[in-house]
Amino acid sequence: MIGEGLVRADGQAKVTGRAVYVDDVRPEGCLYAATVRSPFAHARITGIRLDPDFDFSDVTVVTAADIPGENVVALMTDDQPALADKVVRHVMEPVALVAAPTREKALAAVSHILVDYEPLPALFDPERSRGHEPSLFGSDNVYSHITLVHGDPDGAFASAEGNADVRIIEGTYRVGLQEQLYIEPQGMIATHRVDAEGAPGLTLFGSMQCPFYVVKALSRVLGHKRFNVVQAVTGGGFGGKEEYPSLVAIHAALLALKSGKSVKLIYRRDEDLRATTKRHPCRLRYRTVVEVRTGRLLAFDGHMLFDGGAYNTLSPVVNSRGVIHAVGPYRCENVRSEALMVATNTPPNGAFRGFGAPQVQFAAERHLDRIARELGLDPLDVRRVNLYRDGDLTPTGQTLKDIGAKIVLEAALERAQRPLPPGNGSGRPGGGGQAARLAAGRGLALAWHGCGFTGNGEANLQGKADLALEGRDLRVYTSSTDIGQGTETIFPQIVAAALGIGVGRVSVAPPDTDLVPDSGPTVASRTAMVVGGVVLKAAQALRAALASEVGFDGDFDAMLDARTSDAVLRVREQYADDGTLVWDPKTYRGDAYPTFGWSCVIVDLEVDLDTGEVLYRRLVQATDVGRALNPVLASGQLEGGALQALGYATSEEVVLDERGCMRNDRLTNYIIPTALDAPEMETVLIEIPFAGGPFGAKGIGEIPHDVPHAAVAQAIERATGAVLDRLPMMPERVMAALERRR
Amino acid sequence: MILRFQVNATDVELDVLPMARLLDVLREDLRLTGSKEGCGEGECGACTVLIDGRAVNSCLVPVFQVAGAKVETVEGLASGLHGHERLHPVQAAFLEHGAAQCGICTPGFLVAAAELLAHTPHPTRLEVREALAGNLCRCTGYQKIVDAVANALGRQGS
Amino acid sequence: MSRTAQLKSTAAVLEPRTLNEALEMRARAPDAMPLAGGTDVMVSLEAGVIDPPRFLNLWRLDALRKIEDTPAGGVRIGALCTYTSLGRSDLVLRHASVLIEAARTVGATQIQNRGTLGGNIVNASPAGDTLPVLLALDAVFELSSAERGARLVAAADFFLGYRQTALLPDELLIAIHLPARNADDHTHYRKVGTRLAQAISKVVLGARLRVVDGQVVEARIAWGSVGPVPMRSPSVEAALLGVPIDVDAEAKVAQDIRPIDDIRSTADYRQRVAENVLRSFLRSVVQTRS
Ligand SMILES: Cc1cc2nc3c(=O)[nH]c(=O)nc-3n(C[C@H](O)[C@H](O)[C@H](O)COP(=O)(O)OP(=O)(O)OC[C@H]3O[C@@H](n4cnc5c(N)ncnc54)[C@H](O)[C@@H]3O)c2cc1C
């Protein structure tokens, strides 16, 4: 059962069109909501008026003044308001809300809410944020500043001077803004309910990854907890539905309270693109001391500058992961890694699959390619000489064991030796056929990714899971959401395997905060590994409870047969680490993660020399998943993540106008790959079990997005000699690089 | 206007604004919410339905243009009753290959694939990719979708 | 961009049953916007950039869906033919396979099933993918009005300015005539976008070279997305004419095109790419002949 590619539990509903997403629900008499947003990047609000010539009789209007509790979207810091009050800090910032009996009326009403603004100077350049005016956050516009030091980097750089055996190699790398682009836009419905005690309250139903984030944020705004949050079937998240839905839920709830009616708030696609969080752009400067003969890394000094946008959201977490992963899966005894996350007047950047790792590992991989180029070495050899080995220390001083780095490398190389699959790439329609001039190339990149939360995150969070025996069947209660990755399928597999029963007898309760405990958010590749582990413990606890009830521990069904009562038996477990992990968040020393995942990606592509277009032929990835609980779901995660990274590589870039507003706010000009653009993918699952995960499983949700874009850059370089150190490698940039090469 | 057409082999008669989008009429008036809206401008294919056997984006079709036509949505692919339904081969293949993740794109893919398979039962992988290039998926990388469609009718695509 | 317009579009529709009825309605109601497959119209309506009071539905006019031989040996394609129907027509394949190549790159399946050749022409976007091909093939457009009957306008005379055409307010586009194909024609289509489907072109090349005894006797080089209208390339054509194929003719491209920077690409890129794809086409002609 573990290791079987069982059909996903929600599959039947999804292939028949019966799965209920938020926009599929229409409560009786519900109002439709729309959001009044700032046209300015930075401005003082001097007044909000209703157009006297517009009929507002059936329109509910909400402004900051209507907020019963605190005007805040509670997250890491309380800097973001639920509705802008005196100041707007980015374009598209919510200023007021409307709800009306029809969508048309609501949209019309938006343009009749007259907001007076007094524009203020705005800040767009992250290089000129820290300590500069205007002041946007704290005393110096810095959300997070982390410096991690390992060994003696200063000494290593000093002694490199004049030493002919070593060389100092420097490079600067840039990555752009990327949009999650879940196919289902943000949406939430607020309805009125009466709770079990007869008290009136609300139910929030919508598209989200983290129901308890919504609970936390909404309770601060409402000043009470008389509501529950229920996840609808969710059409993709990728981090974009981690923290953002809290804001959507707050807005729907405020309108529902004021109107006394149900309220449905669904973002239009263009609105979703312009208003919601993106992946942080980053500028990275890497300096290294390397051994001339081999390319061995002797010292590393990396500076990363991330643009956090107008509010903090989860930016410090991105900064933290960036600092820790900056060197890539390579040993280096002298490291300084410094990351700065600053404020600007652009829409806030936030959670996105990978959390900083895709940015820094692009730079790490490109830097190794630079080292190879400058020293005249083979890029693969440079990787081999530096790859982590058992017993090596990471930049935080964590001792690595059971490292998969070399295993995934060899597995990927072996798989990629097979002949190229026929088909896509140069077979494209309209591609000029015989006339096209194509150069083929292969690129390789390696990644590591810390699984679960950083440091003491899990221990502090104490994620919980319940398991209940209901009749002869079992039901899992967690707040982990299935956003496509298959939680609803994997948890039953874990329970069934632990109890030795058929998987069909285990179901998963819908994530409704009235019913489920807080398992922590569905993020950081932690659901299968961490929450799955708690679910496994719950299964063991349930077995023990049953055994003590019936007086013997044996076959699960035999124990059930021996039961005299048919009362529901419900157990709760929570995460507890074994105390062996030691982490100091102040110095960034210690065990940063309970374990790491490892991955090697090989991309075969062709570059059209006339146009700079990149045509993908094949992508091979070999990834250490600990244990593939469900190989179909696991490879599906890896393939989807890899394609998202190929989009990041060559076509996806959010372009901001002079107000910091997304210009390419349609699917026709924010370009994600189609089936014709995607390569044939081959996914090799490597299983190096992690003792702390259920049946050895590790987190795999993010690692596929970490380095395919770096493999693409290397492949382009090998095919053409063109060097690209900036993402995305749009055809325009590839052409320019091809010309620089001459 | 009063409009008559067929949806999933059932005759319907509705009072509609002629320029309403077919997608809205299906979702709001007929409560057939299987067809999804991902963009409203013909880019994502989540709203794909068949009109007289041809896959089109229902967000781009003014409803009056389907007068007298046969419209099929994802809800019409399987036969038999809910609970005892017989899936269309491509639905079964999607389950078997794990081609649906979050599922929001799935109805559109299934309908587009149904059209392809109706006239090309054993498509090559490249034919599948070309036929489905009007449907965006952000979860799967398309690999399992191509696997499912190429093999839906039982022969390995080349 | 706002959805308001579409959601409350209360526009009425005129439903002609015959072509004659359609032409009469067109004359009587010049404010009624013709509607074919709607793939351009519905997007503009959704975006709120148009809001006509009524529409003239052409979709039911099966008379405009015919594809037939012409007495002159060419082919006449009804304006309402979809990209999919072009791709399935043996006649089109015989006379203008390059048009099928272009049709295969428009949007993707769903758009090809609904979008029409006539819509692409009248919409007259500089990025309309079939337009450079039609220019290269010396297509002639058959326009008709109730009052004056049919008239023929060469593709080269049809596109007047940014989204402006020679179509008069009381006219409809009825058909597209393509002349007979010469055995010694080399045709070519190249679309450059940022992805391989669902892409709005950054550069489109439609080309036809008639080469007799190693000499170019007829040259048609046409561009899309590099100026306000789809356009022929007179300097390049002149440089090619009457001589053996000159693979350096691409140096003349800059004289003919007027690319701009926009959300999709840069003027610089467009020019460079136009030169490159032309050079590669010319080379491939040389190669296939040697
Ligand atoms: C997602 C998407 C992708 C697209 N991709 C491409 C692409 O790759 N390449 C490309 O070139 N285009 C593309 N298009 C644009 C569009 O599909 C084409 O231009 C199509 O050919 C338009 O035809 P239609 O029948 O849908 O036109 P409609 O939208 O019905 O009409 C377009 C215009 O032409 C007028 N019109 C139509 N027929 C006639 C007639 N017979 N006489 C007089 N006036 C008429 C209408 O009044 C209107 O002004 C795309 C559109 C979408 C939505």
Ligand code: FES
């Ligand atoms: S909603 Fe119709 S194509 Fe996206």
Ligand code: FES
């Ligand atoms: S399965 Fe999520 S978008 Fe396709």
